[in-house]
Amino acid sequence: MLVYTSNGNALELIEPSIKQGGEGAIYRIKNYPNRVAKVYSDSNDARKRESKLAAQVSVYGNVNSATGGVTAWPMGMLYNNKREFIGFGMPCITARQELDDLYAYPPKNFNLDLKDKITCLVNLCESVKRIHDIGQCIGDMNPNNMKIDEKSLRVYLVDCDSYNFNHGNQSFRCLVCAPGYVAPEIIKVCKGYTYEDCPSTTFTENTDNFSLAIHIFRMLFNGAHPYSRRQAASNNITNSNLSSVNSMPVPNCDRSVEKGESLYFQKITGYDIPIWSPDITSIPEYLRSLFERAFIKGYLNPNARPKPEEWIAALKMYANDLSYCGQDYYWKGNKDSCPYCEARKRFLGYIPTQKAQQQITASMVPVTTYNYVSPMKAPAYSPSYTTYNHVQTPVDRAGRTKAITSLVLGLLALNGLPYGVGVLVGGAGLICNLLARKTNYRGKALSAGLVVSILGIIYGVFLGAITIYSLIQYQN
Numbered sequence: 001m002l003v004y005t006s007n008g009n010a011l012e013l014i015e016p017s018i019k020q021g022g023e024g025a026i027y028r029i030k031n032y033p034n035r036v037a038k039v040y041s042d043s044n045d046a047r048k049r050e051s052k053l054a055a056q057v058s059v060y061g062n063v064n065s066a067t068g069g070v071t072a073w074p075m076g077m078l079y080n081n082k083r084e085f086i087g088f089g090m091p092c093i094t095a096r097q098e099l100d101d102l103y104a105y106p107p108k109n110f111n112l113d114l115k116d117k118i119t120c121l122v123n124l125c126e127s128v129k130r131i132h133d134i135g136q137c138i139g140d141m142n143p144n145n146m147k148i149d150e151k152s153l154r155v156y157l158v159d160c161d162s163y164n165f166n167h168g169n170q171s172f173r174c175l176v177c178a179p180g181y182v183a184p185e186i187i188k189v190c191k192g193y194t195y196e197d198c199p200s201t202t203f204t205e206n207t208d209n210f211s212l213a214i215h216i217f218r219m220l221f222n223g224a225h226p227y228s229r230r231q232a233a234s235n236n237i238t239n240s241n242l243s244s245v246n247s248m249p250v251p252n253c254d255r256s257v258e259k260g261e262s263l264y265f266q267k268i269t270g271y272d273i274p275i276w277s278p279d280i281t282s283i284p285e286y287l288r289s290l291f292e293r294a295f296i297k298g299y300l301n302p303n304a305r306p307k308p309e310e311w312i313a314a315l316k317m318y319a320n321d322l323s324y325c326g327q328d329y330y331w332k333g334n335k336d337s338c339p340y341c342e343a344r345k346r347f348l349g350y351i352p353t354q355k356a357q358q359q360i361t362a363s364m365v366p367v368t369t370y371n372y373v374s375p376m377k378a379p380a381y382s383p384s385y386t387t388y389n390h391v392q393t394p395v396d397r398a399g400r401t402k403a404i405t406s407l408v409l410g411l412l413a414l415n416g417l418p419y420g421v422g423v424l425v426g427g428a429g430l431i432c433n434l435l436a437r438k439t440n441y442r443g444k445a446l447s448a449g450l451v452v453s454i455l456g457i458i459y460g461v462f463l464g465a466i467t468i469y470s471l472i473q474y475q476n
């Protein structure tokens with residue numbers, strides 16, 4: 001199929017399409033392996049979108065550099081031979097795994113350990129922060145539109161043409177949102193309206209912050225949604241009443257979201273959290289309080305919800321606070337046992353057959369047909385990536401300084417100080433190293449400093465012994 005750019009240059013789209021969605025199809029472009037084209041299937045639909053896409057295309061350069069190439073942002077308008085707008089070109093994103101894949105329980109083939117999941121979350125927060133920093137908001141934070149690169153664990157954002165887009169004094173709304181990710185204030189004001197004709201404000205940075213908190217929660221709680229619930233009475237489950245054990249189908253979560261009822265933060269008689277989910281005490285207070293701001297305080301005051309940079313700092317601290325249970329990482333807290341292993345035991349003890357487990361997993365996948373247009377999934381390539389500057393917590397810095405000091409002192413002692421002074425210097429290095437271990441710093445300088453300090457002490461003892469021996473020899 002031949003299409004034309006705004007300059008009138010012809011591009012050949014390679015057929016068949018690589019992805020067919022509700023709105024249109026995605027094609028590879030001949031001679032442009034790093035680009036793909038989205039062509040709308042309905043010409044009226046395309047016409048309605050033309051002004052938004054033109055505005056989005058006009059800021060492609062800024063967005064692409066501000067977000068470090070993580071977005072499949074529209075980069076060029078495409079027309080048919082009658083000069084009618086039919087679609088747009090965008091970067092091709094090759095990352096294939098979706099955030100949703102990590103929310104399945106029991107886990108799917110693509111799974112990550114908790115530290116890697118946290119890295120994904122930090123990268124997700126960083127991407128959202130960069131979108132917010134340029135005055136935009138995402139709107140529909142559908143986990144299917146967030147792709148994870150398995151190697152780098154970077155999170156790429158696709159389906160950007162659906163974003164809530166502000167351009168000068170024009171505002172182009174996001175018209176869809178995956179169930180389970182819609183903030184309570186939107187659910188309330190959009191009753192009886194679509195997102196398009198709702199007279200009140202719909203998507204904002206604050207509503208993105210709500211959806212972001214849902215993602216972070218699900219990643220840390222075995223995929224359980226913070227507003228999911230099961231009937232507590234269904235503890236004696238059998239295959240026949242299995243449906244009552246499942247976390248509520250995600251669309252129903254929206255009802256709990258609207259009422260602000262999360263079982264992780266309040267008791268509701270007759271209901272309990274999903275069995276495969278650790279409880280809220282499985283995470284440290286500094287994370288719990290952020291979730292409380294997102295879901296409880298943020299219910300009436302959306303401004304109270306944590307911003308991406310606050311999550312980044314807390315998640316990085318959390319990654320440093322984790323222990324290893326033999327299966328995966330977990331936060332030890334005041335307990336001896338691992339909450340994830342406990343959840344797995346509960347789950348396995350609970351579910352009688354493998355078929356039942358499959359049913360449970362299937363029921364956890366958000367239903368994508370609820371008041372919701374299925375999004376296009378752009379496949380893609382690896383855009384050049386700028387290095388992310390993560391927010392570093394003060395604790396990290398203090399720990400790193402101590403660890404490096406221990407390394408320096410150890411090296412000094414190893415250099416061979418006369419009269420066994422190396423023992424003292426190496427000893428000081430060891431003390432610095434032990435102090436560094438009390439912080440959240442877990443870098444390479446920590447183990448290097450320990451080894452070098454101990455070797456420095458040993459060498460110092462050796463040199464001291466030689467000095468004493470030669471003094472004795474001299475006196476004799």
Ligand SMILES: [Zn+2]
Pocket residue numbers: 325326327328330338339340341342
């Ligand atoms: Zn465990």
